[in-house]
Every structure is written in structure tokens, then in C-alpha cells.
Amino acid sequence: MTRLTVPSASTLPSTQERLLDDLSGELRALDDRALRRRLTVVDRVDGPWVEIGGRRLLTWCSNDYLGLAAHPALAEAAASAAREWGVGARASRLLAGSTRWHARLEEGLAAWCGTDAAIVYPSGYLANLGTLGALLSSRDAVFVDRLAHASLVDAIRRTPATLRVFRHNDLSHLAALLARAGGARRRLVVTEGVFSMEGDACPLADLADLADSHETLLYVDDAHGAFVVGATGRGTPEAAGVPHERFLYMATLGKGLGAQGGFVVGPAPLIDYLHNRARTFLYTTALAVPVAAAAVAALRVLAEEPARREVLHRRARRLQERLAKLRLPATAERAASHIVPLVLGSTVRAVEVARRLWERGCWAPAIRPPTVPEGTARLRLSVTALHTEAQIETLVDALADAIK
């Protein structure tokens, strides 16, 4: 058998050495501005606890809001599908990669949202990239909330459509921009349901009315609201009393649902079109079969265990109230959901507070630019249904200490 030799640093081609010099310089510059990020390897997960390098910490940075990722029904569905089908889907969806589990998942998601059809992508990021890429051309204009997630911004920037940015949740600014965009073939407003870094919701009912009155399409990424908010977990549309059919609805399976993947629901012709034109659907291996099976099981668990959502919202309210009493900088408006941002301003301060929290047994890494705007570095505290009231108190005490 031929053995591959890995070149040591000294045998690297000079082009690569120059590249590594450049990259090391850029990493040092990130270090200087407290912007360098590093992976933290988790050794074990146990409910809201993790073990990292022999330390046991309470996690406040997980998007497994309902605690479904380790639910026995999901684990069993994944294990059983793996035994029957293997792990990899073997091909892209349009070749041999569409299994019964993918079809069931898409039927389940469409039924969950009360729409005709659904399309599942291997991740939410790919769902945004593929869908917006397929819908927008140089004849179109797109209007995006200033705080929209990087996957939306990246998706839009890759299209030749005219881009306009409106102030966060500012409908009068959006209306003014729409009024000036007469010539476009298609106009599309892009926003989030529950904002990933702010925890506030878009004013969906008013947005849908505004979009209608300007004959404009609306695209809502509900990654953080889907399965979690609304009386039965149907997401931001349910919370706002607006049917999913009134706009293009996208969400991820990797947060509230505890699985992985992204999806868009809508009328059958839209979904058929995406099957034909969404490049991140066409040119990638289908979602792993055990993950699709686990997501189907998760939809069932959502219906059977509504108490998970109730517990989550009770815990989130508790954290909001406790932080408000402590006068920590999570304003009432910022702390409106299970995502509670604690805006600290400078990156150095955010990193320092996160470090002190870590020492006190709580894990909530600093969120820094470019993930959030310059000068708004923060801790993004995410509450889950796995946290107990006592653990919320532990966090608040640790925060009060760390922030002094």
C-alpha cells in the first residue's frame, strides 16, 4: 500500500509558507483586538451540563431550546434508521438521496405549518443560500433588516439583486425604502422571526400588511422561533396570529427541534421550483437518514409533550425578571424571549465577563463583531427547558459577581 507522507513545515512549498505567514499575521491582529476565536471541545453532555477538560459547567449557549437533542425518542429513531439505512444518504436528493424519511419529514413539516409542501436542506445556512439564490435576479430588489443573520446576508450578497438595508424592525424606514423601489420585477423583504442575537421578534403582522400593500414578498427566517414560540410551537407566525401561507417561511431543524437541517415551506410550485433551481439543494449530499428520522420523531414529541415549551417560557421569564431586578444591561425589550442578550459594549469587556462566568461554573461565551455590530459585544444567554429554576438563580448570582 502506498503511504502518504504529510509534509513537515519545512518541506511546505514556499507559496504555502507565504500563505501561512499571512494568515498568522491576520490571526495575531484578531488576538490584538480580542476577536480571535477558538474551539472549545465538549467531552460530555448531561442535560444542561457539559464537561470540558475535567470541568463541569452549566451551559447557557445551547440552541437546543426544548431539550430534544438527547430525547430518547430522537436517539432511538436515529439509531433504528441507521441500522436499517446506514448513515450517509449516499447521493444528492435528486439522485438516489431521497428516502422515505426525507419524504416523511417534508410532509410532516408542511403539515406542521399548514402549507402545501416543504423542502429540506442539509442546514439552515444552506436553506437561505439556496432559496434566496434561486429567487433573486438582477431585476429584483431585496430589503433586509440590519440585524439579519449572516446566512441571510451572505445569501443576499451572492445574488445580483439591488440590496437595501432597513433599520432593525423599523417599519417606517422600510416603507420609505419600498416606496422608492418601483422598477423592480420582484421586491422581497427579508427578516427573522425571533432575532438570533437580540431575542426580540419582528412585528410580523404589520410587516405582512406592509409587504402586501407594496405588492412585495416577505421571507421570514424563523430559526429561533420555530417549534418554540406560539401556543402550539408553530413559531413566530402563530405567536403573531398570521398564517404561514402569507409569506415564505424558512427555519432550521437544528435548534428547537434538536436535530439538524433547514427547511422552507410553501405552495407546491414554489417547492418544485426550488427542487430545480436551489443550488445548495441540487449539488450536495442529502441530509443523513438518521437525522431525518430523528427530526420526524421530534415533530411527534413536540405534539405529545407541550410542557417542554411551557417550562422553557417560564424559565425565560424568570431570567428576564431576575436580570431586570439586578439592573443588568438586558433591557426589557432586549430580553423578550428565551434568548437574553446582555450587551456589554467592548469586546475586551465581554470576553472578561465571559471568563469570570466560566470561573463561576457557567458557560456563555462572548459574542463579538462581526457576529454583532461593532460596540455591542455581549453575552447571549439562551435558556432551555432543561434548566431548573435553581440553575437560573445560579446564573444570576454568577452574573452579578462577574459583572461587578
Ligand SMILES: Cc1ncc(COP(=O)(O)O)c(C=O)c1O
Ligand atoms: C437566524 C438564523 N438563520 C439560519 C441559521 C443557520 O441554521 P443552521 O445552523 O441550521 O445552518 C442560524 C444559525 O445559527 C440562524 O441563527
